[in-house]
Amino acid sequence: MRRLQQEAEAFIHQMYREKGKPEAAGGRIREIAKEIQATGTYTHTYEELSYGAKLAWRNSNKCIGRLFWENLHVIDARHIHSAEKAAEAAREHLRFAAGDGKIRPTVTVFPQRNLDGEDPLFFHNHQLIRYAGYETGRGDPHSLETTHLAESLGWKGRGGDFDLLPLLIQEGEDIHMFPLDQKQDVQEIDIVHPEEEKFKELGLKWYTVPAISDMEMNIGGITYGAAPFNGWYMGTEIAARNFADSFRYDRLKETAEILDMNTSKISTLWKDRALVELNRAVLYSFQEAGAGIVDHHTASEQFRLFCGKENQLGRKVTGDWTWLIPPVSPASVHIFHEAYDNTVNTPNFFYRNNTSE
Ligand code: HEM
Numbered sequence: 001m002r003r004l005q006q007e008a009e010a011f012i013h014q015m016y017r018e019k020g021k022p023e024a025a026g027g028r029i030r031e032i033a034k035e036i037q038a039t040g041t042y043t044h045t046y047e048e049l050s051y052g053a054k055l056a057w058r059n060s061n062k063c064i065g066r067l068f069w070e071n072l073h074v075i076d077a078r079h080i081h082s083a084e085k086a087a088e089a090a091r092e093h094l095r096f097a098a099g100d101g102k103i104r105p106t107v108t109v110f111p112q113r114n115l116d117g118e119d120p121l122f123f124h125n126h127q128l129i130r131y132a133g134y135e136t137g138r139g140d141p142h143s144l145e146t147t148h149l150a151e152s153l154g155w156k157g158r159g160g161d162f163d164l165l166p167l168l169i170q171e172g173e174d175i176h177m178f179p180l181d182q183k184q185d186v187q188e189i190d191i192v193h194p195e196e197e198k199f200k201e202l203g204l205k206w207y208t209v210p211a212i213s214d215m216e217m218n219i220g221g222i223t224y225g226a227a228p229f230n231g232w233y234m235g236t237e238i239a240a241r242n243f244a245d246s247f248r249y250d251r252l253k254e255t256a257e258i259l260d261m262n263t264s265k266i267s268t269l270w271k272d273r274a275l276v277e278l279n280r281a282v283l284y285s286f287q288e289a290g291a292g293i294v295d296h297h298t299a300s301e302q303f304r305l306f307c308g309k310e311n312q313l314g315r316k317v318t319g320d321w322t323w324l325i326p327p328v329s330p331a332s333v334h335i336f337h338e339a340y341d342n343t344v345n346t347p348n349f350f351y352r353n354n355t356s357e
């Protein structure tokens, strides 16, 4: 109780100070103290939930995209208690976030963790949109576990490389499964190359809205175990990791071969050349389709602006250098040559310790 009170006070003071009404904090803190006294916990107002979620984003040390933290759309779904309604809200989130190409950074907040440390609802999905992975080697190896869980609940995938996984939502002790509507909820882009016609023979595609659904959000001592959030992709995530990692889609060699590169020895740097072409193709394909995406150079410049603004406002930026540098040409962006304080502040997003499942 003491700890909850202290975390609540710290958050309320920060929020009211940043909103230019520090004198109003005291009254709200007393109100929260009474609620904690009476019930053991407290409930955020929508204003507190909204600002808290924005602060959680601003405090995300591994995130290069924080310049836009104040533009986060916060959907209050704390009235939802059934897996069915949660699935509908998740699908609505995806449709809203996709906009008509211009992706809206959005978080949907489901009911907070209860006093027994249980989440009324939570997602087993890593992201709301994700492709299945199979023992055959097809699909996304990163999804093997989630695919097994879906299959154990009766789901049958087609065994391809891009089969959309169903939503897997736990309500109490039971896991419920809901398919996404590929046409309404998911926008996908076929990956083509700006110059090389043959590139499309790779048969690659990816979805436009990354929506992380397996992290918990902590605001003022309250934990939201289901708070899926989306932004837009940085091209390297798809091209340099999802398509290139040997333990993911592992397409580097095939890309090099299709582009007639000399792959006879690693010292020809064919991997590096294939990586750049994959990244150019992903950026080109998304941009041609009018789908939101950012290249790692633009994203790094936006991060530089974010740091400048924060410093101007007298706030210290915290960051995790090892995640902030892009996986392609890292030393070609200024971030590589900077140092960042990796202190973890709250509000923030944290990994769920999945042992409870
Ligand atoms: C708007 C466009 C955004 C871009 C381009 C962006 C970019 C990124 C990238 C590239 C990463 C590293 C991911 C990886 O390497 O796997 C990342 C991490 C992260 N981002 Fe952002 N982001 C954006 C918006 C957001 C939003 C809206 C939130 C939350 C409200 C957010 C929270 C986070 C968090 C918590 C991490 C760390 C995840 C982890 O620890 O695994 N980001 N971001």
Ligand SMILES: N=C(Nc1cccc(CNC[C@@H]2CCCN2)c1)c1cccs1
Binding pocket: 142, 210, 211, 212, 229, 230, 231, 232, 233, 234, 237, 241
């Ligand atoms: N662009 C994004 N990328 C992103 C952000 C946070 C976390 C992740 C997932 N990181 C883990 C994945 C899974 C294996 C390696 N990368 C991606 C966003 C996702 C949600 C909001 S922005």
